[in-house]
Amino acid sequence: MKSVPTIEKYMTTAPHTIGSEQSLAKAEKMMADLRIRHLPVLNAGKLVGILSDRDVKLVESFKDVNPEEVKISEAFTPDVYMVSPKAPLGEVCAEMALHKYGSVLVVDNHKLVGIFTWVDALEAFNELLDTRLKQ
Structure with a gap:
């Protein structure tokens, strides 16, 4: 029986991050430019949470919100x-x-080393179907 692979085989290494004091507009531009939906949030170099495209859209849906003025610290999870x-x-x-x-944020010794998203999960599933289930 083959062993179950670990998350490090499929995670995205060295994920892009954003500082908690950056603007929502900057995060939105980064996500669009990089074609990603999740940004780990750092405060003074320490991992404090994550900002998703859903968080951005939710905050921007509120009346009188200016994405240039709202800080990541007000919107992240x-x-x-x-x-x-x-x-x-x-x-x-x-x-x-x-x-x-x-x-999912992948952390080793309190340091962010990767991110694993549902897209990574689908790629893992596809690889496992191709390599392990073919006769």
Whole structure:
């Protein structure tokens, strides 16, 4: 029986991040330019949460909100699902599905080393179908 792969095999390494004092407009531009939907948020170099495109759209939907003036610190999600790079792929995917998480931050020794999104999960699933289930 083959072993279950760990999250580090499929995570995106060196994810783009944004500082908590940056503007929502800057985050939105970064996401659009990089074609990503999640930005880990740092405060003084320390990981403090995540900002998703959904967070940006929600805040911008409020009346009289100027994205140039709103700081990331006012919009990000501080309570983030974090795992070790050695976390089993199946457990991480099960948690993501259970809680409907769009992404997981991968942390090693309190340092951000990667991000694992539902797109990464689909790529892992596709690879596993191709390599492990073909006869």
